[in-house]
Amino acid sequence: MLRKIFIALAIIVGTAQPLLADNAKVDPKADFKAFREYFLNKFPNLKPNDFVNGPYSMDVGLRKQWLAIEEFPPYQFAIDRGKTLMNKKFKNGKSLADCFPNKGVGIRQNYPYFDKKQGKVVTLELAVNQCLEKNGEKPFKYTKAKMAAVFAYMSDTSRGKPMNIKVPNDPGALAAYKKGEEYFYTRRGQFNFACASCHVQLPGKHLRTEVLAPALGIMNAMPIYRSKWGGLGTVSRRLTSCNKQVRAAPLKPQDELYRDVEYYLSYMGNGLPISGPSSRP
Amino acid sequence: MSTIRVRAVSSGDTTVVQSLIQHPMDSGFVKNKKTGKLIPPHHIEVLEFVHGGKTVFTALWGPAVSKNPYVKFAFKGAKKGDEIKVSWVDNEGQSDTLTAKIG
Amino acid sequence: MIQSPDAPDRARRMILKGAAVCGVAGLGLADMTLLIGQALAADAKGWPAEAFKQKNEADVLKALYGKTATASDKIALDAPEIAENGAVVPIAVKSSLPKVTAIAILIPHNPYTLTAAYKIPEGTEAMVANRLKMAKTSKVIAVVESDGKLYTASKTVKVTVGGCGG
Numbered sequence: 001m002l003r004k005i006f007i008a009l010a011i012i013v014g015t016a017q018p019l020l021a022d023n024a025k026v027d028p029k030a031d032f033k034a035f036r037e038y039f040l041n042k043f044p045n046l047k048p049n050d051f052v053n054g055p056y057s058m059d060v061g062l063r064k065q066w067l068a069i070e071e072f073p074p075y076q077f078a079i080d081r082g083k084t085l086m087n088k089k090f091k092n093g094k095s096l097a098d099c100f101p102n103k104g105v106g107i108r109q110n111y112p113y114f115d116k117k118q119g120k121v122v123t124l125e126l127a128v129n130q131c132l133e134k135n136g137e138k139p140f141k142y143t144k145a146k147m148a149a150v151f152a153y154m155s156d157t158s159r160g161k162p163m164n165i166k167v168p169n170d171p172g173a174l175a176a177y178k179k180g181e182e183y184f185y186t187r188r189g190q191f192n193f194a195c196a197s198c199h200v201q202l203p204g205k206h207l208r209t210e211v212l213a214p215a216l217g218i219m220n221a222m223p224i225y226r227s228k229w230g231g232l233g234t235v236s237r238r239l240t241s242c243n244k245q246v247r248a249a250p251l252k253p254q255d256e257l258y259r260d261v262e263y264y265l266s267y268m269g270n271g272l273p274i275s276g277p278s279s280r281p
Numbered sequence: 282m283s284t285i286r287v288r289a290v291s292s293g294d295t296t297v298v299q300s301l302i303q304h305p306m307d308s309g310f311v312k313n314k315k316t317g318k319l320i321p322p323h324h325i326e327v328l329e330f331v332h333g334g335k336t337v338f339t340a341l342w343g344p345a346v347s348k349n350p351y352v353k354f355a356f357k358g359a360k361k362g363d364e365i366k367v368s369w370v371d372n373e374g375q376s377d378t379l380t381a382k383i384g
Numbered sequence: 385m386i387q388s389p390d391a392p393d394r395a396r397r398m399i400l401k402g403a404a405v406c407g408v409a410g411l412g413l414a415d416m417t418l419l420i421g422q423a424l425a426a427d428a429k430g431w432p433a434e435a436f437k438q439k440n441e442a443d444v445l446k447a448l449y450g451k452t453a454t455a456s457d458k459i460a461l462d463a464p465e466i467a468e469n470g471a472v473v474p475i476a477v478k479s480s481l482p483k484v485t486a487i488a489i490l491i492p493h494n495p496y497t498l499t500a501a502y503k504i505p506e507g508t509e510a511m512v513a514n515r516l517k518m519a520k521t522s523k524v525i526a527v528v529e530s531d532g533k534l535y536t537a538s539k540t541v542k543v544t545v546g547g548c549g550g
């Protein structure tokens with residue numbers, strides 16, 4: 001357990017040791033425990049559920065402003081739009097709701113999942129566009145607007161439910177999980193940061209004007225309405241912009257690696273409440 | 282769908298009203314990233330709340346009010362079940378109105 | 385849509401106002417068309433256009449209320465020490481002063497000082513919460529009109545990420 005943390009931190013600190021060099025069996029449950037313990041120990045005064053609030057769990061001044069905004073949050077309009085889009089009839093008479101269990105209500109916490117038949121991780125965003133394409137409709141752009149609205153609606157119907165990602169004992173799923181983990185800990189870009197550099201090593205610290213969010217529960221808060229964007233953004237939007245922020249060439253939205261890292265991070269947030277859509281600076 | 286969302290809750294003699302309005306509130310100082318041209322100012326100027334035929338609150342807004350603007354105020358003399366009418370007009374002459382029940 | 389009759393001189397003033405807001409020389413034809421189109425929409429009735437053009441506290445108060453103000457400790461101004469983002473700063477004003485008829489919020493380091501003014505009829509509490517843009521670090525001034533007199537309270541809010549598109 002502790003060995004895993006040290007390996008992870010070794011990556012962050014920049015030694016040459018590759019993750020899982022001795023090809024130990026992929027053990028998501030053990031990783032989960034180590035990841036959770038790391039954050040709970042780092043922030044002993046935080047309630048576990050509070051981690052999903054990102055920077056607001058880290059900074060008192062920010063938290064107060066956030067609570068003021070949460071009284072009547074601006075993403076309300078997107079939620080309403082998402083509900084409309086969910087139930088809008090396609091040319092063939094079906095709707096997005098028909099592609100999802102329970103008409104898309106109260107199921108967000110189950111995404112992403114590993115689809116054995118397709119042999120890949122299916123995220124909520126991918127599932128939406130696969131549904132549209134299957135029904136002869138134009139797919140949504142992944143980063144904002146309609147996709148974000150649908151995501152917001154689905155997430156809002158799951159608000160408070162515990163994240164519930166499954167990584168079954170299946171070679172495909174375990175490989176995808178492992179790839180996601182590796183992506184998360186690999187340095188990239190001109191700044192040579194890994195996702196972990198900011199979100200594991202330095203949560204709560206300032207990076208220029210921003211307070212860094214902890215990686216624990218980071219997916220639970222999606223999609224996010226950023227003051228900076230003046231609007232809502234999906235996981236795709238956040239991942240591509242994170243890449244750009246470290247001056248790394250972003251991957252295409254819903255690239256396999258993006259889906260895999262979303263899978264890994266979402267799994268790490270299991271048990272914590274779905275808090276999206278949510279506001280961010 | 283209306284641009285206006287309103288939550289009005291009565292407790293005793295006091296009704297607290299919160300309203301969130303979908304509006305770009307463009308200040309006129311921001312450039313369109315693609316064209317490089319300034320996006321012209323487009324913002325709500327007057328927002329009014331009316332209860333029982335009486336104006337209970339008026340907001341006079343300029344371009345420095347945030348996008349998707351929010352306001353909260355409180356007044357006396359209303360009760361649960363009453364109606365409150367919310368209307369806005371912007372600098373381009375556009376407008377919207379909504380009547381909501383006080384809870 | 386609210387239609388208002390448009391006097392020629394008003395349209396002329398609107399075009400000048402539009403040019404001042406954009407403040408860029410060498411506007412192309414498309415820009416002028418946009419400005420003229422805007423100019424033909426008159427400001428809403430009761431909107432204090434002059435006050436919203438002013439660039440300092442004294443001029444705003446003069447244009448809005450025709451008075452000067454004195455400091456008061458009976459105004460509670462709730463604003464963050466450091467704004468999360470200058471585009472959305474939650475600011476609230478509450479006052480225990482008597483017979484309050486108006487509340488206004490001024491931000492001198494914004495391009496225009498007046499951000500919002502509120503009319504408080506009898507029966508309405510002397511309280512307002514709103515979300516404002518701040519271009520940069522600035523004093524935020526809450527103005528309360530009580531029994532015909534003006535009172536102010538202020539607080540400095542630091543802004544690291546400006547709210548005017550920076």
